[in-house]
Amino acid sequence: MKSKHTYILGIESSCDDTAAAVICNGTVLSNVVATQSIHKEFGGVVPELASRAHQQNIVPVVQLALHKANIDKKQLNAIAFTRGPGLMGSLLVGTSFSKSLAMGLEVPLIDVNHMQAHILAHFIKTEEQTAPQFPFLALTISGGHTQIVKVDDYFKMEVIGQSIDDAVGEAFDKTAKILGLSYPGGPLIDKYAQKGNPKAFKFPKPKVGPLDFSFSGLKTSVLYFVEKQVKINPDFISENISDVCASLQFTIVEYLMDKLKNAVKQTGITEVAIGGGVSANSGIRNAMLQAEKELGWKTHIPKFEYCTDNAAMIAIVGELKYKQQLFADNDVVAKARMKL
């Protein structure tokens, strides 16, 4: 017998995190993430290894999510899973597992767009934050995407600006690699940046359309800069790591905020949210708080556990779709590339 509570299981497997979460009426009951450490030694995600690790992790991760939520799988009302975008081999694991589970339990299957989930994670009920009001602007910043999205309703979103090349997370990770830092480099740059001088070095901010981004030039300029400095002083990196990281982070955050300011000006919308792995960055979080104070925006910054890949964000989209009876057919297929 199902209770009047709606229990949704969310499953995320688009990249290198195997995650499962249970949500009930907007509140997260459990949120389990198994981060795959295997990729560290390769300096980036190895798709075949990611897929194999998902296969090993998915059953225990789902079991733990149900256990922590203190429910039995028979109480689930629906299974929501990440359909895309992401690595095909990784997506296939979550997709086929979710299909079988939904079929076995005879409950609806709900497909979720990973990037929509990074935005709709703001609708998870938390004590710290209120949900954004429509329409709002969302800056989605992750390892695969950098977009400014105008969000008119839960499932009515329009990309109004985006990166023409690398994503901002890639810019963090690739420049970190140049500095000899391990993968993923974003959190490490953030850590060093907090001890450094953001004005020590100057890096260029590429010129593209007012709402668009470009990051590949930044990576090249960091590479040339470091090579030049190391020729002069072989210990340049170790002696200046904090200042280099602080200057890099300062440039990236200022660039992101410049574009957001352009978007606010163009749309007249001052309700602004950030989402995706890079929204865990201390620089962008501080800049958003400052914008709220100085520019009068209403800003929405996700809790840390809902910034990087997680299944709670998949489960909340599942719940929102469940309410609208937006279910997937059982022949739904994973999609490596998927628009908002």
Ligand code: KG4
């Ligand atoms: O959303 P996410 O977990 O996965 C994708 O959907 O891509 O984002 C991962 C990205 C990585 O590039 C990682 O370096 C970056 O988010 N990231 C950070 C921080 N935490 C994670 N970048 C900068 N500062 C951080 N604190």
Ligand code: ZN
């Ligand atoms: Zn993500």
